[in-house]
Amino acid sequence: MSQNFDEIIDRSGTNSVKWDAREQLFGSATALPMWVADMDFKNSDQIRKALHELIDDQILGYALPxxxxxxxxxxxxxERHQMNINKENILFSPGVVGAIAVCVQALTSPHDGVLIHDPVYTPFSSVVQSNNRRIYRTPLIIENGQYKMDYDHIEKSFKEHSIKMFILSNPHNPGGRVWSKEELIQLIDLCIQYEVILISDEIHSDLTYTDSTIYSPISxxxxxxxxxxxxxxxxKxxxxxxxxxxxxIVCNDELKGKIETVQHETEQNSISTFGMVATEAAFSKSIEWHKELMEYLEENRNLVIEFFDKELPEVFYMKPESTYLFWFDASSLHIEGDKLTETFIQKGDIALNAGIAYGNSSQQFMRLNFACxxxxxxxxxxxxxxxxxxxxN
Ligand SMILES: Cc1ncc(COP(=O)(O)O)c(C=O)c1O
Known part of the structure; x- marks a missing residue:
């Protein structure tokens, strides 16, 4: 391996949210931070080099992609997602959550219904609500140790709440589930039948393990x-x-036009030069780094699973098919969901994400980030x- 993922880098005092917000968010400055989805690995040499060259050679004014x-x-x-797209299908944003907010504003109207899974990544609901749309949740069912979609419930929700948009985490954060081709087809066909726009958030899709295949709906x-x-x-x-x-990635011109209108209205069409340079260096030059990262993460995932199987056999968990997030059920602690984070700090001095933030159905779950x-x-x-x-004891 050319990259040393075993290297310990002291991030405290660097304004890292993961490390430097511990005292404020968890009440412990010493807690081991295994929460927010941010990895404790150095960026690839290719990304670092590209950013150095940018600073050495250029003036940092407004830049075009x-x-x-x-x-x-x-x-x-x-190559990774079998997508056939062109330059005209791509629009930029400072972040995925910001892009979801723009989609909500552009593609739905105030008070429209938006459907999301329960549980799912926390900002899906907050972004919809802060934009004055009605949020509805459809439960994920646990089957053979993994989350499955409840299509009857989805269809019922589409009908009853005149849903206009479904926001999907593909793969699923926090459960690490990679939706199969058949599952996606069933969902999108339902969306089309009820004229629901699907937002497919694929931010974790390049973190899929060798035993799973990720599909992007438009492919x-x-x-x-x-x-x-x-x-x-x-x-990520x-x-x-x-x-x-x-x-x-938006291939329908009408949808693209609506998104661009909101981007203009909110002055969201100017983006960071550092982001552009780093993204290009990632996708075009860091292929080997990515391969090595995935080997390392897969070993970490397997280690977590072996540990839970051996040391905590009573604890139910979901084997992540993608993401570096491990989702486990802490109900054997018999502690209220809103007290779990505190308990993990008090008894173990470890900072994890509490399941309650992802939905009512996961109040007893905890999320552990193993990208370290x-x-x-x-x-x-x-x-x-x-x-x-x-x-x-
Ligand atoms: C599913 C999902 N979407 C979006 C984000 C955040 O994206 P951004 O930082 O680009 O807003 C995360 C971060 O963990 C995530 O898990």
């Missing part, structure tokens, strides 16, 4: 391009959340065990 940036995105999506059937807006970013996979660049050096992960797992042991 270069043809080579578009090409890097088009090629990446073609499945040509007609889906009329109903789906895909959102993507290099930020290449650890670039701070440089703020994401993109929409293996020695840190091992320490984190011991701390989790300490929390469960504290209840047994």
């Amino acid at each position: 270069s043809d080579s940036l578009f090409e890097s995105i088009i090629l990446w999506q073609k 499945l059937k040509e007609e889906y391009k009329n109903w789906v807006v895909t959102l993507h970013s290099a930020s 996979t290449f650890n670039l959340a701070g440089v703020k660049l994401a993109f929409y 050096p293996r020695s840190v992960l091992k320490e984190g797992l011991q701390r989790v065990k300490k929390v469960f042991d504290s209840v047994k």
Whole structure:
């Protein structure tokens, strides 16, 4: 491996949200941070080099997206996600959540219904609500240890609440589920039947493990391009959340026009030069780094699973098919959902995300981020065990 993912980098005191907001958010400045989806690995040498060159050679004024940036995105999506898109299908945004907000404003009207899963990534609901639309949730069902969609409930919701948009986490955060081709087809066909726009948030899609295959809806059937807006970013996979660049893939001209209108109205059409340079270096030059990252993360995932199987056999968890997030059920602690984070801090000094933030159905779950050096992960797992042991003793 050319990249040393075992290297421990001290991020405290660098204004890292993951490390420096511990005291404020968790009440412990020493807690081991295994929460927000941000990796403790150095960026690829290629990204670092590209950013150095930018600073050395250029003036940092307003910048246009270069043809080579578009090409890097088009090629990446073609090779990784079998997508056939062109430059005209791509729009930029500072972030995926910001892009969801724009889609909500552009493609729905005030008080329209928007459907999301329960549980799912927290900002899906807050963004819809802060834009004055009605949020509805459809429960995910646990079957054979993984989340499955309840299509009857989805159809009932479409009918009863005149839903105009479905926001999908593809793959699923926090459960790590990679939706199969058949599951996606069933969902999109329902969306088309009820004239519902599907927002497919694919920010984690390049973090899929070797035992799963990820599909992007617009690669499945040509007609889906009329109903789906895909959102993507290099930020999770290449650890670039701070440089703020994401993109929409929108093939339907009418939808694209509406999105562009809101982008103009909200002055959201100017983007970060650092984001553009880093994204291009990620997609076009960091292929080997990505391959090595995935090997490392897969070993980390397997280590977490082995640990839970051996040390905490009573704890139910979902094997992540994608993402570096591990979703487990802490109900054997017999603690209220809103007290779980505090308990993990008090008994184990470990900062995790509480399931209650993702939906009512996951009040007893916790989310652990395993994108860290293996020695840190091992320490984190011991701390989790300490929390469960504290209840047994
Ligand atoms: C499903 C999902 N979408 C979006 C984001 C955040 O995207 P951004 O930082 O580009 O707004 C995250 C971050 O963890 C996420 O998990």
